[in-house]
Amino acid sequence: MPRGHFDRSARKAATRTRLLEAAAKVYAAHGFAGATLDDVAEEAGLTKGALYGHFGSKDKLLVALMEEYLAAEIAEQISLFDRDETTWKRPQAGSDVWMRELDASPEAFRLLIEFWVAAARDEQMRERFAGGLEALRQMFAGFCADSAADSGLPVSEQGARNTADVMLGLSFGLGLMRVADGDHVSPALLGTALSVFIRALERDAELRDEIEDPERRAA
Numbered sequence: 001m002p003r004g005h006f007d008r009s010a011r012k013a014a015t016r017t018r019l020l021e022a023a024a025k026v027y028a029a030h031g032f033a034g035a036t037l038d039d040v041a042e043e044a045g046l047t048k049g050a051l052y053g054h055f056g057s058k059d060k061l062l063v064a065l066m067e068e069y070l071a072a073e074i075a076e077q078i079s080l081f082d083r084d085e086t087t088w089k090r091p092q093a094g095s096d097v098w099m100r101e102l103d104a105s106p107e108a109f110r111l112l113i114e115f116w117v118a119a120a121r122d123e124q125m126r127e128r129f130a131g132g133l134e135a136l137r138q139m140f141a142g143f144c145a146d147s148a149a150d151s152g153l154p155v156s157e158q159g160a161r162n163t164a165d166v167m168l169g170l171s172f173g174l175g176l177m178r179v180a181d182g183d184h185v186s187p188a189l190l191g192t193a194l195s196v197f198i199r200a201l202e203r204d205a206e207l208r209d210e211i212e213d214p215e216r217r218a219a
Contacts, residue, residue, distance in 0.1 A: 016054050018044050023065050028107030032062055032114040059118065063128045066115045069108050070132045073098075074139050087147040088198040091167070095191035098171065099178055103187065106179045113176065133168070140164030151202055159212035163201070166211070167194060 022044035026035045037058055041048040055061040080094040102109055119129035141157075141164040148155035155163075174190045201208050210217060 012054075015046065015050060019046065019051055019054055019061070020065055020068060022046075023061050024108070024111075027062070027065070027111050027114075032058075032111060032118065037061070059122065059125060062111070062115055062118065063125060066112055067128070067132060069112065070135060074135060077139060081143055081146075083146060083150060087151050087202065088195045090143070090147060091194035091198065092191035095171070095194060096187065098175065099187035099190060102175055102178055103182065109175060109179055136168055137161060137164045140167045143167075147198070153202065153208070155208075156212055159208065162211050162214065166197065170194060170197075 019040065023035075023040045026039045026043050029035075030039065035058075037048055037051055040061070041051050044051070051061070055064055076097065077094045080097060081090060082093065083090075085093075115125070115129055119126040141160040144160040144163045144167075145155055148160070170190060170193055174185065174193070177185045178187060201211065
């Protein structure tokens with residue numbers, strides 16, 4: 001590859017990173033609705049044209065920022081998933097780290113909630129948000145399948161995905177409660193709740209069947 005092309009690619013990547021870091025600071029300070037592209041460009045020390053060249057709009061900048069955030073979270077959670085640990089204890093490490101990060105830097109999670117609100121009004125953003133959820137769902141479903149295999153228990157693809165949805169819902173829900181009312185929500189509650197959920201599934205075949213097909217209880 002010619003050196004000039006490599007240099008341009010490296011500069012482009014560095015500029016993109018710089019803009020994302022600036023956006024994270026500005027959005028954290030003002031919220032998505034209150035932030036402007038002028039604010040982001042000023043924080044980055046770059047022109048507004050450079051921002052448009054990389055992202056095109058305020059909405060697309062938020063999407064890129066959140067996709068980077070989710071990708072980093074997924075990579076970290078995968079690194080913390082320990083198949084040498086007892087199955088029902090496995091969620092505790094990742095859950096505890098997730099809660100500690102929310103306490104240390106809640107701004108990114110608040111932006112994720114703003115992303116969800118914005119996605120309700122825009123079909124393209126909704127699709128991108130759904131894509132992020134699917135990546136998280138696949139991660140949790142993979143954890144479920146691995147743990148079921150290690151326990152010698154059967155699990156279907158649908159059962160793993162439904163289990164993942166419950167784990168994802170608990171993670172988001174208790175995360176939101178921790179950020180909003182940390183004095184009354186223990187950071188250890190998420191890991192404990194997920195451990196209880198896993199132990200119940202491992203011990204009760206009927207519960208596993210109901211998770212695989214939630215509609216059966218209405219039959």
